[in-house]
Amino acid sequence: MNSWVTEQTQKSISRFDETMDNLYPESKEYSKNAQSFMDHIYKETNYIEAIKMLDWDHYLPTNASLLDLGCGIGWVSAYLSKNKNVSQITCVDSSKYFVNDLLPNVFQYMDANLEKTTSVEGFFSPILLEDDSIDGVVICASIHHADNMEEVLRECYRVLKPGGRLYILNEDPRTAWKYLMLSFRCFIKILWHIIFKKYKSISLSMSYSNILIDPDLGDRAYPVWVMMDMLKASGFKDVVKVDSGYRHSKTSTHADNTPLTHFICTKE
Ligand SMILES: C[S@@+](CC[C@H](N)C(=O)[O-])C[C@H]1O[C@@H](n2cnc3c(N)ncnc32)[C@H](O)[C@@H]1O
Numbered sequence: 001m002n003s004w005v006t007e008q009t010q011k012s013i014s015r016f017d018e019t020m021d022n023l024y025p026e027s028k029e030y031s032k033n034a035q036s037f038m039d040h041i042y043k044e045t046n047y048i049e050a051i052k053m054l055d056w057d058h059y060l061p062t063n064a065s066l067l068d069l070g071c072g073i074g075w076v077s078a079y080l081s082k083n084k085n086v087s088q089i090t091c092v093d094s095s096k097y098f099v100n101d102l103l104p105n106v107f108q109y110m111d112a113n114l115e116k117t118t119s120v121e122g123f124f125s126p127i128l129l130e131d132d133s134i135d136g137v138v139i140c141a142s143i144h145h146a147d148n149m150e151e152v153l154r155e156c157y158r159v160l161k162p163g164g165r166l167y168i169l170n171e172d173p174r175t176a177w178k179y180l181m182l183s184f185r186c187f188i189k190i191l192w193h194i195i196f197k198k199y200k201s202i203s204l205s206m207s208y209s210n211i212l213i214d215p216d217l218g219d220r221a222y223p224v225w226v227m228m229d230m231l232k233a234s235g236f237k238d239v240v241k242v243d244s245g246y247r248h249s250k251t252s253t254h255a256d257n258t259p260l261t262h263f264i265c266t267k268e
Helices: 005-012 015-023 026-030 034-044 047-052 075-081 096-109 149-159 176-195 224-233
Strands: 064-069 086-093 117-121 134-140 160-171 211-214 219-221 237-247 259-266
Touching: 015 026, 015 096, 026 034, 034 047, 034 096, 047 075, 047 160, 047 237, 047 259, 064 075, 064 149, 075 086, 075 096, 075 134, 086 096, 096 117, 134 149, 149 160, 149 224, 160 224, 176 211, 224 237, 224 259
Parallel strands: 064 086, 064 134, 086 117, 134 160
Antiparallel strands: 160 259, 211 219, 237 259
8 A cells, every 4th residue: 555644744844944934034044054043042042041050960860861852953952962961862853954954063063962962853742762761851942832732741751761850941831811811812813803704824723721822833822830730631740840030032121021931840
């Protein structure tokens, strides 16, 4: 029997790259090479500072094997590869360009340890690793792109060894008030489309657990309690929310410059 599945999947990959190029042309400027991308992250954002505030020596067991899901250009893995406790990192992202072209250069730029790393072009889920096989899963600023976050969390739980940790980093979960205000704004938009009979091929959608705020990039906003409860529902224990004390941007004073939050939890 012939199957189109592999080719169809190959063709659907890199949607993120194409959308960024088409809708956010300014990103082409900084994403053209590893150095300009890293310069952008260092100068414009607090992403690295927010990761560095965690006590990684405390969290990582010796000889730790890690999975970096939605690794992007790989700067988080590059940073962690320099930790003496880390022995191996599998970096997965659906962007061919990030994983194949930029990631090795980012490691070089950050003077990191590329030998510890295997980079893989792939989706969040299913994770093609054995049950109970790794010590830690890192997901930085990515899990809110998952169509089904709970499915990804359950996969993380499955592949972690007992005692292994999941690190969800640099997220911006909404407080109840902010989620309510966002829902209200979305509701007004929906009403407007209904009243004026407007059609939109890709549109936002909302539920009590998340709002698809950027349908092109698959960006979803989650309330804090949903993230916490979903982690618990996926089997994780000792779920801790860590406020990094940093906001996304170093330069913006706009209200959408939200705080960067981490979630850390354990498989028992
Ligand atoms: C905002 S970036 C974060 C990248 C990186 N972790 C960081 O902190 O810079 C989100 C990443 O998720 C990736 N991504 C989006 N949807 C994905 C999916 N379904 N499977 C795997 N990666 C995905 C994108 O290609 C992109 O690199």
